Amino acid sequence: xxxxxxxxxxxxxxxxxxxxxxxxxxxxAHFWHARQSQIYSTLKQLEQAxxxxxxxxxxxxxxxxxxxxxxxxxxxxxxxxxxxxMTDLSPVKSELLLRVFxxxxxxxxxxxxxxxxxxxxxxxxxxxxRNQTPDQIQDGVAEHPELSRDAMLWEATRRLGEQHTAVYxxxxxxxxxxxESNF
Amino acid sequence: xxxxxxxxxxxxxxxxxxxxxxxxxxxxAHFWHARQSQIYSTLKQLEQAxxxxxxxxxxxxxxxxxxxxxxxxxxxxxxxxxxxxMTDLSPVKSELLLRVFxxxxxxxxxxxxxxxxxxxxxxxxxxxxRNQTPDQIQDGVAEHPELSRDAMLWEATRRLGEQHTAVYxxxxxxxxxxxESNF
DNA sequence: ATTATCATGTAAAAGGTTACATGATTTG
DNA sequence: CAAATCATGTAACCTTTTACATGATAAT
Numbered sequence: 001x002x003x004x005x006x007x008x009x010x011x012x013x014x015x016x017x018x019x020x021x022x023x024x025x026x027x028x029a030h031f032w033h034a035r036q037s038q039i040y041s042t043l044k045q046l047e048q049a050x051x052x053x054x055x056x057x058x059x060x061x062x063x064x065x066x067x068x069x070x071x072x073x074x075x076x077x078x079x080x081x082x083x084x085x086m087t088d089l090s091p092v093k094s095e096l097l098l099r100v101f102x103x104x105x106x107x108x109x110x111x112x113x114x115x116x117x118x119x120x121x122x123x124x125x126x127x128x129x130r131n132q133t134p135d136q137i138q139d140g141v142a143e144h145p146e147l148s149r150d151a152m153l154w155e156a157t158r159r160l161g162e163q164h165t166a167v168y169x170x171x172x173x174x175x176x177x178x179x180e181s182n183f
Numbered sequence: 184x185x186x187x188x189x190x191x192x193x194x195x196x197x198x199x200x201x202x203x204x205x206x207x208x209x210x211x212a213h214f215w216h217a218r219q220s221q222i223y224s225t226l227k228q229l230e231q232a233x234x235x236x237x238x239x240x241x242x243x244x245x246x247x248x249x250x251x252x253x254x255x256x257x258x259x260x261x262x263x264x265x266x267x268x269m270t271d272l273s274p275v276k277s278e279l280l281l282r283v284f285x286x287x288x289x290x291x292x293x294x295x296x297x298x299x300x301x302x303x304x305x306x307x308x309x310x311x312x313r314n315q316t317p318d319q320i321q322d323g324v325a326e327h328p329e330l331s332r333d334a335m336l337w338e339a340t341r342r343l344g345e346q347h348t349a350v351y352x353x354x355x356x357x358x359x360x361x362x363e364s365n366f
Numbered sequence: 367a368t369t370a371t372c373a374t375g376t377a378a379a380a381g382g383t384t385a386c387a388t389g390a391t392t393t394g
Numbered sequence: 395c396a397a398a399t400c401a402t403g404t405a406a407c408c409t410t411t412t413a414c415a416t417g418a419t420a421a422t
Contacts, residue, residue: 001276001278001281001381002381002382004281004285005281008281008284008285008288011285011288016400016401016402017401017402017403018399018400018401018402027284028280028281028284030275031275031276031277031280031281031284032276032277032280032281033274033276034382035382035383035384036401036402036403037382037383037384037385037403037404038381038382038383040402040403040404041403041404042381044403059400059401060390061389061390061391061400061401062389062390062391062400062401062402063388063389063400063401063402063403064401064402065400065401065402066401066402078285078288079288079289081282082282082285082286082288082289082293083289083293085296085297085300086278086279086282086297086300086301087300087304088304089279089301089304089305089308090276090277090278090279091216092213092214092275093184093214093215093216093273093276094214094215094273095184095269095273096269096272096273097211097214097215097340097343098184098187098188098191098211098214098215099264099265099269100336100339100340101191101210101211101214101336101337101340102187102191102194102261102265102336103265103336104330104332104333104335104336105191105194105261105262105265106262106265106266110265110266113268114268114269117268117269117270118269118272121270121271121272122272125272147287149287149366150287152287152361152362152365152366153283153284153285153286153287154284156283156354156358156361157280157283157284159354160280160350160351160354163350163354164347164350164351167343167346167347167350168343168347171339171342171343171346175339178335178339179335182335183332183335184409185409185410199372199373199374200373200374200375201371201372201373201374217410218410218411218412219373219374219375220375220376220377220410220411220412220413221409221410221411223374223375223376224375224376225409227375242372242373243418244372244417244418244419245372245373245374245417245418245419246372246373246374246375246416246417247373247374248372248373248374249373249374
Protein backbone atom coordinates (compact mmCIF):
# COMPACT_ATOMS: atom_id res chain seq x y z
CA UNK A 1 0.00 0.00 0.00
CA UNK A 2 2.95 2.30 0.55
CA UNK A 3 3.18 2.61 -3.23
CA UNK A 4 -0.13 4.47 -3.21
CA UNK A 5 0.86 6.77 -0.37
CA UNK A 6 3.92 7.75 -2.39
CA UNK A 7 1.95 8.19 -5.59
CA UNK A 8 -0.64 10.20 -3.67
CA UNK A 9 1.93 12.48 -2.10
CA UNK A 10 3.76 12.98 -5.39
CA UNK A 11 0.50 13.85 -7.10
CA UNK A 12 0.74 17.19 -5.25
CA UNK A 13 4.36 17.96 -6.06
CA UNK A 14 7.72 16.35 -6.85
CA UNK A 15 9.68 15.29 -3.78
CA UNK A 16 12.76 13.40 -2.63
CA UNK A 17 12.61 10.24 -0.54
CA UNK A 18 13.56 12.30 2.45
CA UNK A 19 10.76 14.79 1.78
CA UNK A 20 8.30 11.94 1.46
CA UNK A 21 9.26 10.59 4.85
CA UNK A 22 8.69 14.03 6.36
CA UNK A 23 5.40 14.35 4.50
CA UNK A 24 4.16 11.06 5.90
CA UNK A 25 5.31 11.86 9.42
CA UNK A 26 3.31 15.09 9.29
CA UNK A 27 0.17 13.77 7.64
CA UNK A 28 -0.54 10.06 7.20
CA ALA A 29 1.60 8.85 10.10
CA HIS A 30 -1.37 8.00 12.28
CA PHE A 31 -2.93 5.68 9.70
CA TRP A 32 0.05 4.77 7.52
CA HIS A 33 3.70 5.02 8.38
CA ALA A 34 6.89 3.73 6.76
CA ARG A 35 10.60 3.60 7.44
CA GLN A 36 12.98 5.63 5.37
CA SER A 37 14.56 2.51 3.93
CA GLN A 38 11.24 1.15 2.73
CA ILE A 39 10.40 4.46 1.11
CA TYR A 40 13.65 4.43 -0.87
CA SER A 41 13.20 0.90 -2.11
CA THR A 42 9.55 1.38 -2.99
CA LEU A 43 10.42 4.53 -4.95
CA LYS A 44 12.90 2.52 -6.95
CA GLN A 45 10.26 -0.10 -7.75
CA LEU A 46 7.75 2.56 -8.77
CA GLU A 47 10.27 4.17 -11.08
CA GLN A 48 11.08 0.83 -12.68
CA ALA A 49 7.37 0.28 -13.23
CA UNK A 50 7.12 3.64 -14.98
CA UNK A 51 4.87 5.29 -12.40
CA UNK A 52 7.56 7.73 -11.36
CA UNK A 53 10.51 9.56 -12.90
CA UNK A 54 13.48 11.03 -11.08
CA UNK A 55 15.88 13.87 -11.64
CA UNK A 56 19.13 14.28 -9.83
CA UNK A 57 20.20 17.65 -8.46
CA UNK A 58 23.86 17.59 -7.45
CA UNK A 59 24.85 19.09 -4.10
CA UNK A 60 28.35 19.78 -2.81
CA UNK A 61 28.28 18.69 0.85
CA UNK A 62 25.44 16.21 0.92
CA UNK A 63 24.29 13.32 -1.17
CA UNK A 64 22.71 14.56 -4.38
CA UNK A 65 18.96 15.11 -4.22
CA UNK A 66 16.95 12.64 -6.27
CA UNK A 67 13.62 14.30 -6.92
CA UNK A 68 10.75 12.04 -7.96
CA UNK A 69 7.78 13.15 -10.06
CA UNK A 70 4.66 11.19 -10.86
CA UNK A 71 4.06 10.19 -14.49
CA UNK A 72 0.69 10.04 -16.28
CA UNK A 73 0.74 6.31 -15.87
CA UNK A 74 1.37 6.78 -12.14
CA UNK A 75 -1.58 9.13 -11.85
CA UNK A 76 -3.77 6.64 -13.61
CA UNK A 77 -2.58 3.88 -11.31
CA UNK A 78 -3.41 6.03 -8.27
CA UNK A 79 -6.92 6.86 -9.49
CA UNK A 80 -7.59 3.24 -10.36
CA UNK A 81 -6.70 2.22 -6.83
CA UNK A 82 -8.74 5.00 -5.27
CA UNK A 83 -11.78 4.03 -7.32
CA UNK A 84 -11.57 0.25 -6.82
CA UNK A 85 -14.32 -0.69 -4.37
CA MET A 86 -12.99 -1.76 -0.98
CA THR A 87 -15.00 -4.90 -0.34
CA ASP A 88 -13.20 -5.73 2.90
CA LEU A 89 -12.31 -3.87 6.04
CA SER A 90 -8.65 -3.22 6.65
CA PRO A 91 -7.49 -5.73 9.23
CA VAL A 92 -6.59 -4.25 12.59
CA LYS A 93 -3.54 -5.30 14.60
CA SER A 94 -3.27 -4.09 18.16
CA GLU A 95 -0.52 -5.36 20.37
CA LEU A 96 -2.07 -3.72 23.41
CA LEU A 97 -5.37 -5.54 22.98
CA LEU A 98 -3.47 -8.78 22.62
CA ARG A 99 -1.71 -8.17 25.89
CA VAL A 100 -4.94 -7.26 27.62
CA PHE A 101 -6.63 -10.35 26.21
CA UNK A 102 -3.99 -12.62 27.75
CA UNK A 103 -3.41 -10.29 30.70
CA UNK A 104 -4.79 -12.66 33.33
CA UNK A 105 -1.48 -14.50 33.08
CA UNK A 106 0.41 -11.70 34.79
CA UNK A 107 -0.01 -9.95 38.09
CA UNK A 108 -2.22 -6.96 38.70
CA UNK A 109 0.62 -4.52 39.27
CA UNK A 110 2.39 -5.31 36.01
CA UNK A 111 -0.85 -5.19 34.06
CA UNK A 112 -1.74 -1.82 35.54
CA UNK A 113 1.71 -0.49 34.67
CA UNK A 114 1.14 -1.52 31.04
CA UNK A 115 -2.24 0.16 30.91
CA UNK A 116 -1.01 3.38 32.52
CA UNK A 117 1.99 3.60 30.23
CA UNK A 118 -0.17 3.21 27.15
CA UNK A 119 -2.59 5.75 28.51
CA UNK A 120 0.13 8.34 28.78
CA UNK A 121 1.35 7.65 25.25
CA UNK A 122 -2.16 7.91 23.87
CA UNK A 123 -2.89 11.11 25.69
CA UNK A 124 0.11 12.70 24.02
CA UNK A 125 -1.28 11.69 20.64
CA UNK A 126 -4.68 13.08 21.56
CA UNK A 127 -3.09 16.41 22.40
CA UNK A 128 -1.32 16.42 19.05
CA UNK A 129 -4.59 15.76 17.24
CA ARG A 130 -6.27 18.58 19.11
CA ASN A 131 -3.48 21.08 18.54
CA GLN A 132 -3.46 20.31 14.87
CA THR A 133 -7.06 21.53 14.49
CA PRO A 134 -8.54 23.12 11.39
CA ASP A 135 -6.54 26.35 11.66
CA GLN A 136 -3.38 24.86 10.26
CA ILE A 137 -5.20 23.30 7.35
CA GLN A 138 -7.25 26.48 6.90
CA ASP A 139 -4.08 28.52 6.49
CA GLY A 140 -2.88 26.11 3.85
CA VAL A 141 -6.14 26.45 1.95
CA ALA A 142 -5.99 30.24 2.05
CA GLU A 143 -2.77 29.99 0.06
CA HIS A 144 -3.94 27.22 -2.23
CA PRO A 145 -7.70 27.46 -2.70
CA GLU A 146 -7.58 24.67 -5.29
CA LEU A 147 -6.91 22.30 -2.39
CA SER A 148 -10.13 22.97 -0.50
CA ARG A 149 -11.61 19.59 -1.43
CA ASP A 150 -8.42 17.91 -0.27
CA ALA A 151 -8.41 19.91 2.95
CA MET A 152 -11.94 18.80 3.82
CA LEU A 153 -10.90 15.19 3.58
CA TRP A 154 -7.62 15.71 5.45
CA GLU A 155 -9.59 17.31 8.25
CA ALA A 156 -11.99 14.36 8.22
CA THR A 157 -9.15 11.89 8.76
CA ARG A 158 -7.84 14.04 11.60
CA ARG A 159 -11.28 14.03 13.19
CA LEU A 160 -11.54 10.26 13.14
CA GLY A 161 -8.08 9.99 14.62
CA GLU A 162 -9.03 12.35 17.42
CA GLN A 163 -12.27 10.52 18.15
CA HIS A 164 -10.68 7.10 18.07
CA THR A 165 -7.94 8.23 20.39
CA ALA A 166 -10.38 9.86 22.78
CA VAL A 167 -12.38 6.62 22.98
CA TYR A 168 -9.18 4.72 23.59
CA UNK A 169 -8.09 6.95 26.47
CA UNK A 170 -11.52 6.75 28.08
CA UNK A 171 -11.52 2.97 27.70
CA UNK A 172 -8.10 2.77 29.31
CA UNK A 173 -9.33 4.81 32.26
CA UNK A 174 -12.30 2.50 32.70
CA UNK A 175 -10.19 -0.60 32.28
CA UNK A 176 -7.58 0.62 34.74
CA UNK A 177 -10.33 1.28 37.26
CA UNK A 178 -11.84 -2.13 36.65
CA UNK A 179 -8.52 -3.89 37.13
CA GLU A 180 -7.78 -1.85 40.26
CA SER A 181 -11.03 -2.83 41.92
CA ASN A 182 -12.00 -6.31 40.70
CA PHE A 183 -8.91 -8.12 39.62
CA UNK B 184 3.53 -11.28 17.34
CA UNK B 185 1.56 -14.28 16.15
CA UNK B 186 3.90 -16.43 18.24
CA UNK B 187 2.44 -14.88 21.38
CA UNK B 188 -1.15 -15.32 20.27
CA UNK B 189 -0.44 -19.01 19.77
CA UNK B 190 1.38 -19.33 23.09
CA UNK B 191 -1.46 -17.46 24.78
CA UNK B 192 -4.15 -19.67 23.28
CA UNK B 193 -2.23 -22.85 24.07
CA UNK B 194 -1.79 -21.69 27.66
CA UNK B 195 -5.47 -22.57 28.10
CA UNK B 196 -5.41 -25.99 26.47
CA UNK B 197 -3.61 -28.04 23.81
CA UNK B 198 -4.87 -27.50 20.28
CA UNK B 199 -4.18 -28.29 16.64
CA UNK B 200 -3.28 -25.66 14.06
CA UNK B 201 -6.80 -25.87 12.79
CA UNK B 202 -8.25 -25.34 16.25
CA UNK B 203 -6.01 -22.34 16.72
CA UNK B 204 -7.31 -20.75 13.55
CA UNK B 205 -10.87 -21.24 14.79
CA UNK B 206 -9.93 -19.89 18.21
CA UNK B 207 -8.50 -16.74 16.67
CA UNK B 208 -11.45 -16.24 14.35
CA UNK B 209 -13.78 -16.37 17.36
CA UNK B 210 -11.75 -14.26 19.75
CA UNK B 211 -8.77 -12.18 18.67
CA ALA B 212 -9.81 -11.77 15.04
CA HIS B 213 -10.74 -8.10 15.45
CA PHE B 214 -7.34 -7.12 16.79
CA TRP B 215 -5.10 -9.92 15.53
CA HIS B 216 -5.77 -12.31 12.70
CA ALA B 217 -3.64 -14.80 10.80
CA ARG B 218 -3.88 -17.11 7.83
CA GLN B 219 -3.90 -20.83 8.33
CA SER B 220 -0.59 -21.20 6.52
CA GLN B 221 1.13 -18.73 8.80
CA ILE B 222 -0.22 -20.48 11.86
CA TYR B 223 1.22 -23.81 10.73
CA SER B 224 4.64 -22.41 9.98
CA THR B 225 4.80 -20.40 13.19
CA LEU B 226 3.85 -23.48 15.21
CA LYS B 227 6.74 -25.32 13.66
CA GLN B 228 9.13 -22.54 14.62
CA LEU B 229 7.82 -22.46 18.17
CA GLU B 230 8.27 -26.18 18.51
CA GLN B 231 11.84 -25.97 17.20
CA ALA B 232 12.52 -23.26 19.75
CA UNK B 233 11.23 -25.52 22.51
CA UNK B 234 8.21 -23.40 23.42
CA UNK B 235 5.76 -26.04 22.22
CA UNK B 236 5.56 -29.80 21.94
CA UNK B 237 3.31 -31.80 19.64
CA UNK B 238 1.68 -35.21 19.71
CA UNK B 239 0.23 -36.89 16.67
CA UNK B 240 -3.14 -38.59 16.84
CA UNK B 241 -3.68 -40.75 13.75
CA UNK B 242 -7.02 -40.57 11.99
CA UNK B 243 -8.28 -42.84 9.21
CA UNK B 244 -9.96 -40.51 6.70
CA UNK B 245 -8.32 -37.22 7.44
CA UNK B 246 -4.80 -35.98 7.94
CA UNK B 247 -3.57 -36.97 11.38
CA UNK B 248 -4.19 -34.41 14.11
CA UNK B 249 -1.04 -32.76 15.43
CA UNK B 250 -1.89 -31.43 18.85
CA UNK B 251 0.39 -28.76 20.27
CA UNK B 252 0.91 -28.14 23.99
CA UNK B 253 2.83 -25.31 25.61
CA UNK B 254 6.01 -26.14 27.53
CA UNK B 255 7.24 -24.47 30.71
CA UNK B 256 9.71 -22.55 28.64
CA UNK B 257 6.84 -21.44 26.40
CA UNK B 258 4.84 -20.23 29.39
CA UNK B 259 7.83 -18.29 30.62
CA UNK B 260 8.31 -16.75 27.20
CA UNK B 261 4.65 -15.68 27.15
CA UNK B 262 4.78 -14.09 30.60
CA UNK B 263 8.00 -12.31 29.76
CA UNK B 264 6.38 -10.76 26.73
CA UNK B 265 3.23 -9.83 28.62
CA UNK B 266 5.28 -8.13 31.33
CA UNK B 267 7.69 -6.26 29.05
CA UNK B 268 6.66 -2.60 29.12
CA MET B 269 5.15 -1.40 25.85
CA THR B 270 6.97 1.87 25.35
CA ASP B 271 5.40 2.52 21.94
CA LEU B 272 1.92 2.52 20.54
CA SER B 273 1.12 -0.18 18.02
CA PRO B 274 1.20 1.44 14.62
CA VAL B 275 -2.15 1.73 12.91
CA LYS B 276 -2.68 0.98 9.22
CA SER B 277 -5.98 1.93 7.66
CA GLU B 278 -6.50 1.61 3.96
CA LEU B 279 -9.80 3.44 4.15
CA LEU B 280 -8.25 6.52 5.76
CA LEU B 281 -5.59 6.48 3.10
CA ARG B 282 -8.22 6.52 0.40
CA VAL B 283 -10.13 9.28 2.09
CA PHE B 284 -6.94 11.29 2.51
CA UNK B 285 -6.28 11.20 -1.23
CA UNK B 286 -9.98 11.10 -2.12
CA UNK B 287 -10.06 14.52 -3.75
CA UNK B 288 -8.48 12.87 -6.79
CA UNK B 289 -11.65 10.97 -7.64
CA UNK B 290 -15.20 12.04 -8.30
CA UNK B 291 -17.85 12.54 -5.67
CA UNK B 292 -19.97 9.58 -6.73
CA UNK B 293 -17.13 7.07 -6.53
CA UNK B 294 -15.95 8.43 -3.21
CA UNK B 295 -19.46 8.19 -1.77
CA UNK B 296 -19.77 4.62 -2.99
CA UNK B 297 -16.56 3.75 -1.12
CA UNK B 298 -17.76 5.36 2.07
CA UNK B 299 -21.17 3.72 1.93
CA UNK B 300 -19.74 0.28 1.24
CA UNK B 301 -17.38 0.55 4.20
CA UNK B 302 -20.22 1.78 6.35
CA UNK B 303 -22.24 -1.33 5.62
CA UNK B 304 -19.31 -3.61 6.38
CA UNK B 305 -18.63 -1.83 9.64
CA UNK B 306 -22.23 -1.94 10.70
CA UNK B 307 -22.18 -5.72 10.34
CA UNK B 308 -19.17 -5.85 12.65
CA UNK B 309 -20.88 -3.58 15.13
CA UNK B 310 -23.86 -5.93 15.23
CA UNK B 311 -21.54 -8.84 15.86
CA UNK B 312 -19.88 -7.03 18.73
CA ARG B 313 -23.27 -6.24 20.25
CA ASN B 314 -24.65 -9.75 19.89
CA GLN B 315 -21.58 -11.17 21.51
CA THR B 316 -22.28 -9.28 24.76
CA PRO B 317 -21.38 -10.47 28.26
CA ASP B 318 -23.92 -13.33 28.32
CA GLN B 319 -21.78 -15.63 26.21
CA ILE B 320 -18.71 -14.98 28.28
CA GLN B 321 -20.78 -15.17 31.47
CA ASP B 322 -21.92 -18.68 30.55
CA GLY B 323 -18.35 -19.71 30.01
CA VAL B 324 -17.34 -18.40 33.40
CA ALA B 325 -20.19 -20.26 35.12
CA GLU B 326 -18.59 -23.47 33.89
CA HIS B 327 -15.02 -22.40 34.54
CA PRO B 328 -14.94 -20.00 37.48
CA GLU B 329 -11.14 -20.02 37.44
CA LEU B 330 -11.36 -18.01 34.23
CA SER B 331 -13.21 -15.04 35.69
CA ARG B 332 -10.12 -12.80 35.57
CA ASP B 333 -9.61 -13.80 31.96
CA ALA B 334 -13.26 -13.18 31.16
CA MET B 335 -13.12 -9.65 32.55
CA LEU B 336 -10.30 -8.82 30.21
CA TRP B 337 -11.88 -10.55 27.22
CA GLU B 338 -14.99 -8.50 27.80
CA ALA B 339 -12.87 -5.36 28.02
CA THR B 340 -11.38 -6.01 24.58
CA ARG B 341 -14.86 -6.59 23.21
CA ARG B 342 -16.02 -3.29 24.66
CA LEU B 343 -13.23 -1.33 23.03
CA GLY B 344 -13.99 -3.02 19.73
CA GLU B 345 -17.62 -2.06 20.00
CA GLN B 346 -16.85 1.53 20.94
CA HIS B 347 -14.27 1.96 18.22
CA THR B 348 -16.61 0.55 15.63
CA ALA B 349 -19.49 2.73 16.78
CA VAL B 350 -17.32 5.83 16.46
CA TYR B 351 -16.25 4.69 13.02
CA UNK B 352 -19.82 4.23 11.80
CA UNK B 353 -20.86 7.62 13.15
CA UNK B 354 -17.84 9.24 11.52
CA UNK B 355 -18.70 7.63 8.21
CA UNK B 356 -22.24 8.98 8.44
CA UNK B 357 -20.92 12.48 9.10
CA UNK B 358 -18.31 12.20 6.38
CA UNK B 359 -20.83 10.92 3.85
CA UNK B 360 -23.09 13.84 4.67
CA UNK B 361 -20.19 16.27 4.37
CA UNK B 362 -19.18 14.93 0.98
CA GLU B 363 -22.76 14.94 -0.24
CA SER B 364 -23.27 18.59 0.60
CA ASN B 365 -19.90 20.38 0.21
CA PHE B 366 -17.78 18.44 -2.20
C1' DA C 367 -25.66 -30.88 -5.85
C1' DT C 368 -23.01 -27.55 -3.35
C1' DT C 369 -21.03 -25.69 0.67
C1' DA C 370 -18.99 -26.06 5.25
C1' DT C 371 -16.17 -28.64 8.36
C1' DC C 372 -12.14 -31.01 9.53
C1' DA C 373 -7.11 -31.44 8.78
C1' DT C 374 -2.53 -31.23 7.00
C1' DG C 375 1.12 -28.69 4.96
C1' DT C 376 4.85 -26.40 1.20
C1' DA C 377 6.84 -22.72 -1.63
C1' DA C 378 7.25 -18.39 -3.66
C1' DA C 379 6.57 -13.69 -3.35
C1' DA C 380 5.53 -9.40 -1.23
C1' DG C 381 5.80 -6.25 2.47
C1' DG C 382 8.23 -4.39 6.31
C1' DT C 383 12.02 -3.87 9.97
C1' DT C 384 16.65 -3.52 11.61
C1' DA C 385 21.29 -2.68 11.14
C1' DC C 386 24.92 -0.71 8.66
C1' DA C 387 27.58 3.19 6.29
C1' DT C 388 28.70 8.41 5.64
C1' DG C 389 29.04 13.28 6.82
C1' DA C 390 28.51 18.60 6.73
C1' DT C 391 25.65 22.32 8.74
C1' DT C 392 22.50 24.28 11.80
C1' DT C 393 20.14 24.79 16.13
C1' DG C 394 19.79 24.58 21.17
C1' DC D 395 29.11 20.31 23.00
C1' DA D 396 25.26 17.51 21.65
C1' DA D 397 21.37 16.78 18.92
C1' DA D 398 18.61 17.60 14.92
C1' DT D 399 18.38 18.29 9.98
C1' DC D 400 19.40 17.09 5.47
C1' DA D 401 20.38 13.25 2.21
C1' DT D 402 21.53 8.92 0.15
C1' DG D 403 21.20 4.07 0.02
C1' DT D 404 22.28 -1.54 0.74
C1' DA D 405 21.72 -6.10 2.86
C1' DA D 406 20.00 -9.37 5.91
C1' DC D 407 16.25 -10.76 8.16
C1' DC D 408 11.55 -11.40 9.74
C1' DT D 409 6.54 -11.42 8.97
C1' DT D 410 2.69 -12.04 6.24
C1' DT D 411 0.12 -13.19 2.05
C1' DT D 412 -1.01 -15.88 -1.88
C1' DA D 413 -1.15 -19.87 -4.38
C1' DC D 414 -0.86 -24.68 -4.58
C1' DA D 415 -2.14 -29.65 -3.21
C1' DT D 416 -5.53 -33.31 -1.16
C1' DG D 417 -9.88 -35.37 0.28
C1' DA D 418 -13.71 -37.61 3.24
C1' DT D 419 -18.09 -36.55 5.72
C1' DA D 420 -21.95 -33.91 7.10
C1' DA D 421 -25.22 -30.41 6.53
C1' DT D 422 -28.37 -27.45 3.54
